[in-house]
Amino acid sequence: MSRPNDARSVTSKVLAILDAFRPAEPELTxxxxxxxxxxxxxxxxxxxxELVDWGALERDESGVFRIGVRLWEVASLAPRxxxxxxxxxxxxxxxxxxxNGNSQLAVRSGxxxxxxxxxxxxxxxxxxxxxxxxxxxxxxxVGRALLAxxxxxxxxxxxxxxxxxxxxxxxTDPDEMRRKLAEVRxxxxxxxxxxxxxxxTSVGAPIFDRTGMVKAAIGVVFENDxxxxxxxxxxxxxxxRALSRVLGxxxxx
Numbered sequence: 001m002s003r004p005n006d007a008r009s010v011t012s013k014v015l016a017i018l019d020a021f022r023p024a025e026p027e028l029t030x031x032x033x034x035x036x037x038x039x040x041x042x043x044x045x046x047x048x049x050e051l052v053d054w055g056a057l058e059r060d061e062s063g064v065f066r067i068g069v070r071l072w073e074v075a076s077l078a079p080r081x082x083x084x085x086x087x088x089x090x091x092x093x094x095x096x097x098x099x100n101g102n103s104q105l106a107v108r109s110g111x112x113x114x115x116x117x118x119x120x121x122x123x124x125x126x127x128x129x130x131x132x133x134x135x136x137x138x139x140x141x142v143g144r145a146l147l148a149x150x151x152x153x154x155x156x157x158x159x160x161x162x163x164x165x166x167x168x169x170x171x172t173d174p175d176e177m178r179r180k181l182a183e184v185r186x187x188x189x190x191x192x193x194x195x196x197x198x199x200x201t202s203v204g205a206p207i208f209d210r211t212g213m214v215k216a217a218i219g220v221v222f223e224n225d226x227x228x229x230x231x232x233x234x235x236x237x238x239x240x241r242a243l244s245r246v247l248g249x250x251x252x253x
Contacts, residue, residue: 013039014047018056018067023133027064084216085117087246088207091218091239092119098235101222106142106204107215108150109134111158113143116216136164138177141192141204142217148184149206149214155181169194189233189240190219199224203233205240210248218243 008016020028020036028036034044048065051057055070088105095103100121106113112134137143137158147155159174171177184190189205196202204219218240220232244251 010047013037013043014051017044017047017051018071021067027066029064033065088216088218088243089117091243092117095119095218095220095236095239096121099220099222099227099232101220101227103220104140104142104204104218106140106146106217106219108137108146111137111154111161113137113140113146113217115142121222135196138163139166139170139192139195140219140221141190141202142219143204144181144184144190144192145204145206145217145219146214148181148190149208166196167194167198169198171195187233189237191229191233193224193229201229203229203236205233205237206244207240207247208244208249208251210250212249215244215247 016037016039017033020033030041030044030048033039033048034041037044039047048057052059052065052068055068057065057071058068059065084107085105092103092105095101096119102121103119104115105117106115108114113136115133115135118133135143137147147158155178159177163172163174163177164170165172171180180190189203191201191203193201200221201224202219202221204217206214207216207218209215219236222232241251
C-alpha cells in the first residue's frame with residue numbers, strides 16, 4: 001500500500017492505476033486496483049473517480065471498473081497502430097480464409113511483441129494473441145520476425161535476459177535463439193513450432209517501411225499437422241512484401 005512518503009507524482013499514480021488492468025483481467029474492484037497500483041484506498045478512490053469522470057474508466061452497477069471508451073478513442077489516434085491495422089486487415093482476412101487459423105499483426109513494444117490485431121479462426125487454439133496482448137519477442141513467429149530484423153544491440157539486450165518458457169519445447173538457450181534469428185534473416189520469415197502451445201505452430205514475416213526498418217510483422221497460428229508450414233510461409237511472406245511495398249520499402253533485393 002501507499003505510504004505517506006510516497007514520492008510518486010499524480011501522473012505516475014494514474015498510470016499505475018491504468019496499468020493494473022490486463023487483457024485476462026479487464027475488470028477490477030477498487031481494492032484490486034489499489035493493491036496492484038500500490039496505493040492507499042483513499043488515494044486510489046480519488047484518482048479512480050477522476051478517471052471515471054473523464055471517461056478513461058467506467059464503473060458498473062456492481063462497483064467493478066473497466067477501461068472506458070474515451071481512453072480507447074485516444075489510443076486509436078496512435079499513428080503506429082490504426083493506419084497499419086487498416087492497411088493489413090485485408091491480408092489478415094485472407095490468411096484467416098486460407099488457414100482457418102489465427103491471423104495476427106504485431107509491432108515491437110520494448111522487448112515484447114504487441115498484437116494490434118488478431119482474427120480468430122474456428123479452431124481450439126487459445127487466444128494468447130488477442131489484440132493488445134503482449135508476448136516475448138523470442139516465442140511467437142511474428143516476434144522472431146521483428147527481433148531478427150531489429151538492431152543487433154536490441155537483440156543482445158533481449159538475449160542477455162532469461163527467455164520465458166511456455167512449453168517444454170520453447171527455445172530458452174540464447175545461442176540457439178541467435179541461430180534461429182540468423183535463419184529468419186536468411187529466409188525472410190520465421191516458423192515457430194510448439195513454442196507457446198504444444199499443439200500449435202506459427203509463421204510470421206516482417207513488414208518494412210521506406211527507411212528499411214522493420215515496422216511490424218504479419219503471421220498466422222494454426223494447429224500442428226493441419227498445414228505445411230513451409231508452404232504457408234510463402235503465402236505469409238507474399239503478404240508481408242505487399243504491405244512493405246505499400247509502405248514504400250525497397251524489397252527488390
